[in-house]
Amino acid sequence: MTGRKVLTGFEITADSHTLAGYRARGGYEALAKALKTMQPRDVTQEIVDSGIQGRGGAAFPAGRKWQGIDPHDGQPHYLIANADEGEPGTFKDRWVLEHDPHALLESMLLGSYALGVRHAFVYIRGEYDRPWRRLDAAVEEAYAEGLFGENILGSGFSCDLFVFRGAGAYVCGEASSLLGSIEGTRAWPRNRPPRMTVRGLYQAPTVVNNVETIASMAWIIRNGAQAFREIGTEKSPGTRLISISGHIRYPGVYEVELGYSWTKFLHEDCGGLLCNKPLKAVIPGGISSQVMTGMDAKVLTPGEVEGMTLDHEVLRAAGSSLGSGGMIVIAEGTCMVRLLQIMLRFYRHESCGQCTPCREGTGWMHRIIDRIVAGEGRPEDIGTLYHIARFNDGTTICGLGDAAGYAATAMLDNFRDEFDYYIEHGHSKFGGNLECQ
Amino acid sequence: MKHLIPEFERLKTRLPPGHDATLLLPCLRRIQEDQGYIADGDIEGLVEYLGVPRIQIEEVLSFYGMLRRAPIGRWHLQVCHNVSCSMRGAERLLDHLSGRLGIQPGETTPDRRFTLSTVECLGACGTAPVVMVNEAYHENLDPAGLDALLERLD
């Protein structure tokens, strides 16, 4: 058991994802309550008071983002749920879309009411077919019952929802890139300022939140900010959906109360490592969060070291982050040089190309690591990789360039001996192995 | 694409008025779903229907990995080769598939039955390795499971 639940505390049955199933567990009561008894600002205040931090990667306080919009300033505003979920290792929003789409929809309605939004969007990644079918069916059910459209529940509040499907580009998960995608242009990320709450979709004030962030809102409005704060830690309230994969016995999506023991999570809830190998490393929150050694994560074996807890502050202090919640577990015997090669190939492939340091840097780093893996590495390669990685930091428009640099430096910092060995001997210390055998 | 216009018109009802370019990607996706790729005539049709310049449509077309300007094989096999899938055998799977079909990623078999590709993380890492066959995910695959799957694809 991974602590108290906000999102997954119901039994999955044949119809738990339908409107009837959602209503049977109190669904859409928060909406009725808000429309009858709360002003838009009260809803935002409740989200501020809950202290919920964004679940898409950067953990920015959602309430503070919402306060950036004045619902009564007479302009159009937009709310977008980010369901692009492209960060490697991450598959938790898919759980919400497939198993509880109405929690997302009710929360979108609450957010739209709070922010004065007439037209809301869900941006879902192009490859998600089954999750899209589930979401689309839920939207049609909600429209059929008058939960979207004109004069919802007789309140005078009107809101439409458009489900926008991407077409295979990781960078579109970046909030400003996603705007360009919806506007029908090449989806290049945009410089800030202006912030998107000042100038976003169609130049109007816009909030983009991750699916999990938004889907938690219905619970918060139904149960109150105070009840939410009682879950988790003081600085990291609530829960996080963690999608865990790699060399772990029971991979999958787990809702973990923030502050839960990491050791217990890995070794009890997730069944420990495959092949009973010791833990070599763990990437806590998608490949754009820095890799940690098993020793640094203090989750080596059950009981061997005092475990760390899973929350935003603890991981930040350890030099990494809970990121997107995509946890990748790496057993002893895995070749880290090959893993970095895969990561750098990914960033090179996904760079949109508009910033020179990112476009050139991701390509250059990837060519170097390809050469090392081919047995033709040179002693100066490590220094060059560091140099390119650091040059990227902070010089690019979006976080993709930074992330590529962080991935490289964290791998080099933690597993330097393996890179040196590969270059010196022309082959991997671990036979290039990626699987747990 | 003309026969799809009534469908496109229905999509408009849930969008804010005056932003027809938003329909560009949904239209391109729908056209590709209908005929397998996007032809020159479709681009002309969209220039007219959406009032979007041709160059903008070309830019959008080249931006996204899923959009195609030419037909491919009947079954599109896309093997995820990102971190979690590789840690669960994706590279062996890809080698197996490549050997069995006699083609490399990016190629189509001469009988136009299969096109083989690699893709980045599909958001199914917990059930890795995963191969996307047209729209459907096939998860937890090993070479034997993959062989059984290929038998079912005509």
Ligand SMILES: Cc1cc2nc3c(=O)[nH]c(=O)nc-3n(C[C@H](O)[C@H](O)[C@H](O)COP(=O)(O)O)c2cc1C
């Ligand atoms: C390259 C890149 C890709 C991103 N991909 C996603 C994504 O797939 N899903 C997501 O929610 N956020 C993604 N983000 C973060 C978003 O820009 C944005 O911060 C987030 O959606 C805000 O939601 P939150 O405040 O609720 O976390 C990405 C950021 C970058 C730089």
Ligand code: SF4
């Ligand atoms: S950092 Fe990279 S992906 Fe982001 S805008 Fe610049 S070139 Fe594009």
Ligand code: FES
């Ligand atoms: S790494 Fe293959 S689905 Fe995520």
